[in-house]
Amino acid sequence: MTATPDHDVLVSGGGPVGLMVAAELALAGVDVAVIERRTEPDTTIKAGAIVRSAVHALDRRGLLDAALAVQQRVMAEFTRAAPRRSGPPTGGHIAAFPLRLDLLDVPEDGPDDGPMPFMVVIPQHELETILRDRVAELGVPVHRGVDVVGIEPDDAGVTVGLSDGGPRRAAWLVGADGGRSVVRQAAGIGFPGTDPEITGRQALVELADADDLEGGWHHGPDGVWCLGPAPGRILTVEFDGPPADRDAPVSAEELEKSLRRVTGSRARVTAVHSATRWTDNARQASAYRAGRVLLAGDAAHVHPPFGGQGLGLVLSDAMNLGWKLAEVVHGTSGEELLDTYDPERRPAGEAVLELTRAQVALMRPDPKTLALRRYAADLLNTHVGVNAAAALLAGPDVHAPIAGSDDDPLIGRLAPEVRLDDGRRLAEVARDGRFTLVTDGTVAGPGDGRTTTVRASGVRPMLVRPDGVVSRCAPRS
Template identity: 50%
Template sequence: MDYDVIIAGAGPTGLMLACELRLQGVNVAVLERLAEPDPTIKAGAINVPTAEAFHRRGLLPRLAAAQEQNMGVFRAFLKGGAAKPPPKFAGHFAAIWLSGDLFDQSGPDFQGRGPAGEIGFVNQQQIEAILIDCAAELGVQVRRGTELTGFDTSEDGVTVHTDSEKLTAGWLVGCDGGRSLVRKLAGFEFPGTPPEITGHQAIVEMEGAEALSRGWTTTPTGIYAHGPTPGRILTVEFDGPPADRDTPITAEELEKSLRAVSGVDVRVTAVKSATRFTDNARQASTYRLGRVLLAGDAAHVHSPFGGQGLNLGIGDAVNLGWKLAAKINGWGTETLLDTYTTERHPIGAWVLDWTRAQIALMRPDSHARALRAIVTELTETTTGTTYFARMISGVWQRYKLPGNHPLIGRSAPDLALDKHMTDGKGLLIDQGGLPSDVDFPTDRVHVIQGKTDQDLPSLLIRPDGVVAWAGGEGLQEALTTWFAPTQ
């Protein structure tokens, strides 16, 4: 084989997966049809699980630097507007602002997140740039300007056809976006709901912007957003999907949409970056067919509200990476690899419904607007804002793993031990009382002895940062399930 794994697509999902595989010694190549990274404006923020994933790989300082850069731009944007700053922002749901002043962070899901819990204002281009550097440092082969055109599968591997050569690998992972060629050629089912909106997001130069409201605004004809950086606009029109999503986006098109939704006589004079989107919501029924797997937008598509797509893809990559590597390295089972679908599919299904609910509340018809008024009243309470912020942040996410302790299946709390996870191995934190005859592979699990500064039981943490066991009985079973016993 030329490679253990070939990944189609060098977006954040594909790059994160490649880095996770390289940490485990896997020979991986990423094929990307574009010669350069895509500069088109996309997601503008990350959630807590994404920040934690980067933290565990030693990348949090890079995220913090990117966030500070963005905050500087945001502060400058605010100075150009009203003298009174807006209330502290806790996110939005269906373009309904959530005030940070009503956000109660005392709940258990928000505790123990550590410095990763302070990071969020990092955009997709910055995430991609960080991962490009990380991939280069790890020796990942990113083959830009190389387009996958087809592939053949067998019991032993995959032969990938590109526009210039054939490559062989044990596995192929489609991270090639919502219109994934890998997904289509492999025959994955992709059920879901059709689109009903046309959305635009862009960075522009414009005249008359001072008359636009800042942040998210609901109007009789749709939704628009202005900011949080100069020239950034977003519009949502409920006139059906665009006739052609691939035609170049012009200043005239953006100006027409912004005027229609805002009612402001704005003039777009230049377009720096622009994209169209819809609310097409579909999900592959499984994320694996034989030697072919899907991750990111190739596995699920939905509207971009709340920036869930970027985070969902990073979560897929972190969950899949160590499991696929275990299979390749000879100790992972088929059952272990198949937990990728069983764990990630429910999270993806939730995201699709979360975005569908937002579309329902954004509609301009009288019934939707009546419901929107009620939801808005709920967001003006501490309980309501905290609920929405909890869901948006991702701290609620949990996999259904054996065991009754509330930490099992959840992202591990920050124990100032993340330096021990930068190599992608598991972590067994011994708080005392471990069985003397416990059998575990020392090349796959680091053992840390001694009390932490938190009142916690002994913990077994998987390479993706998920707690697999938390005190009591069942340690050997958990080690066997997730790491296989020594032979």
């Protein structure tokens, strides 16, 4: 006899994607719990911003104001301690080419562009704080200091072995446990991709004798480096192969030697507050689902952090998976709905992996690549080049393969941020995670208890899923 599940869903991993999946499920009334191996939240320096897709995900759930408050504080800190720079103002980079802000078309915020079209500057650990508060508000238990040591899936659910002694039973298991996912490996899901060739280091440090270092992104014959924008933040990339031990503590001596090698400076690292190593290992799971086991975030795809698209990618995974899994748990939809998760999210993962691979190729310090970079620099110093690069970094514009999407560009994409007749933005209606029917008055709502009907004059009627994607719309006139 199959054991009764302890939870509808167990989520392995309490990082951004695991917390977002859990929040989406709890919002939909699913009994969900999170298993996290770390005993305390991870405050290691990681990503420093979220791109457009993540911005819109937070906006649809009422979390954007909290992120914008963090950005306001962080940007004030950046301004007070900005490292010395020369030339026109820049923001972000692609392949270590700083993007010139004076050439960038930044649309004004408005109902058609969304609240923040490009990005929000927020350290990853502060985003996690917002999401932890969210799951706590929704009553989701988070069990810290517990490892998943094995899984036994069957037709009715998954028995999850845990390091704290007893197994737990769930109808569904979501692996959001990172690039070395125990869940993915235990489920027998492959992880093909390309092997690493670089060692990247990022840290918050105190520097001395660094007056010759200029802020921003730089590329030279010995690698890539960046100083700022956060006070004391340094980043180096060397093309001498992956680190021998990626998990070993990162010392001041190691950071100082790397910084000196790539910059030629005599700068000294006198203290380390936070540091990490990373590589350009780029892989994607051969399947995002194996029966009752599903993958999200780095468990489904890993890539180097160039361009800052990682958080946008994983939060979009969570938004897509959350509502679908909730529908299946409640019996509102059949399991075949979960079969749409992989084909809808895989192209986005592929696009990010390809963009980061291209950036690594363009950052190599060999003579042929250095020659190529001179031509690329000319292109990226033009209005067209800067805006094309910014569009790439804003996140992949994936057209989900939904019925009718081949004939209508609106179907399968994030809904436009229209202004409703009552003055609200469309995203403001989505706080409860329900479907939204936008009508001009000619289409009636389904009255199924799962859909909120709103009116927007002059807008084509459309049905918007809980993740913000348009699933149906009226024919174009």
